[in-house]
Amino acid sequence: MNRNETAMKIGAHVLPNRVFAAPMAGIADQPLRRLWRALGAGYAVGEMTTADPRLRSSAKTARRLRVDLPGPMAGGGDDGPVAIQLAGADPAMLADAARHGVDLGADIIDINMGCPAKKVCNAACGSALLRDEELVGRIIAAVVAAVPVPVTLKLRTGWAPHSRNAVRIGQMAEAAGIQMLTLHGRTRACGFGGNAEYDTIAEVKSRVGIPVVANGDIDSPEKAQWVLAYTGADAVMIGRAAQARPWLFREIDYFLRHGTKMPPARIAELKPLLLRHLDEHYLHYGEVLGARTARKRIHFLARGLRGGAALSDRVNQTEDCARQRRAFEEFLHEAAARGPFFEYIDEAVTDAAAVQAAMQSRDARAHYHEHERGQTSMAPVREPHAHCAPCLQ
Helix, strand or coil: CCHHHCCEEECCEEECCCEEECCCCCCCCHHHHHHHHHCCCCEEECCCEECCHHHCCCHHHHHHCCCCCCCHHHCCCCCCCCEEEEECCCHHHHHHHHHHHHHHCCCEEEEEECCCCHHHHCCCCHHHHHHCHHHHHHHHHHHHHHCCCCEEEEEECECCHHHECHHHHHHHHHHHCCCCEEEECCCCCCCCCCCCCCHHHHHHHHHCCCCEEEECCCCCHHHHHHHHHHHCCCEEEECCHHHHCCCHHHHHHHHHHHCCCCCCCEHHHHHHHHHHHHHHHHHHHCHHHHHHHHHHHHHHHHCCECCHHHHHHHHHCCCCHHHHHHHHHHHHHHHHHHCCECCECCCCCCCHHHHHHHHHHCCCCCCCEECCCCCEECCCCCCCCCCCHHHHC
């Protein structure tokens, strides 16, 4: 049976597909996760939240800990497991935060060891933890022991190109009870620069028995299919690309299942979903903060579309939610009047031939080589990231 047609599970939770949404802090809030799920995301993790109990009463932390409930955005029924992602460096604090998350309704707890942000790493959290494998082990053991739900781990390939240790941490995590690994194909030192590399993801997948999710630079159905084939990963996680094209999840899922591209999304179908999403966004943040934060959301949705720049100017000039919504609705109405599909005037090339050429020229140079331990393997030769200064040193 085709792997894309078999069920993927996290613990006892069966997921509808293998295309997941990334827990981007300050972006993947509850309204956006609901939109992503309505448009095909098989799994959506809550945005990264601090484990510090002193901040639980803050408005920001409270918003981030709101769980995803079934509702009309996804057509009713079960939206899948609720996952909360936690960041911290103290094992006991993270364990307590995990228990608090479960009390709030979390079905899965995800530990963040992948965030490269300076303010996170300066607090020895996120990907900074990759420098201290002993602490990583204690954190994982504490969180797994603290809660009765599955615990997963999101990480990067290492702290820097010269110290990629994702294989060791992945094996340690599996032994300690982690039930899924999500691996971003960059080190902390690389940030989001250059290109993600998938060799390390492939090696981790070959060394562990739990599901592995590939993350980083996956922005089209063709790229998703290629990454899954190249790494052997069980699923892909989409982040930045889904801000502008939230329907990308279902396009990827369709391509993986059928091998052909899904017909373009019609504006008439997307319009009620996008407007409902904006309403939920305003409700989630309130009038003032809602209007301010919606600017970025609308900007991403309009990026590259005819009339998108003018729409961004309009929403930037007001802090009134009703006026913003009206501007966005008028934009959608005008787009539908021109044709049934969105018209991109600055669209990235994502056709299969271009993706294949890019893979061949960038990071698909796979060869036999002698493994570090002297064993012959099929592991690909690791190539430095283009434009990534740490990798080229």
